[in-house]
Amino acid sequence: MANSDTLEREQGRAFLPKFDANGLLTAVACHADSREVLMLAFMDDEALTRTRETGLAHFHSRSxxxxxxxxxxxxxxxxxxxxxxxxxxxxxxxxxRPEGPACHTGAPSCFYRRLDGDVLVTVKD
Structure with a gap:
């Protein structure tokens, strides 16, 4: 049976982010219109706070x-x-809403390849 903290986190209205042992959350950025997955990154409390304050996506660089x-x-x-x-x-x-390519390679999305057997194939738009 779930405790009250779990019930509140899973079914309640309070925002109670559950950071991992490294203080991070997984964040997936998707295009607001097409819903295409653009990138995956991580957010710590500071990145989440700055994102909410500014409206610009902030992340925690693990590297x-x-x-x-x-x-x-x-x-x-x-x-x-x-x-x-x-x-x-x-x-x-x-x-x-991206203001240019989301990927550092210049691709619109970081997910521009798909796995075909053991080979990566560029996804065509």
Whole structure:
């Protein structure tokens, strides 16, 4: 049987983000119109707070160990229109309007290849 904290997190109205042992949540950015998956990244409490304050997607860079605003160097910002929260509040979907390609490679989405057997094949639009 679920305890009251679990019930509140899974069925209540309070936003109680459940960060992992490293203080992170998984965040998937999807295009607000097409619903295409654009990228996956991680958010710590600071990134989540800055995203909510500014309307621009902020993430925690695991490789650099610091906060980054998507687009801060490229100009390809992700403007957040909505934040969807999963059932146990440990993952988010950011519905965004991209201002340019979402992927650092210049592709519109980071998910521009699919697995075909043991080979990666570029996805055609």
């Amino acid at each position: 650099r160990g610091k906060l980054w605003c998507k687009g801060e160097t490229s100009g390809h910002f992700l403007r957040v229109e909505d934040i969807l929260v999963d059932c146990d509040q440990d993952a988010l979907v950011l519905m965004v």
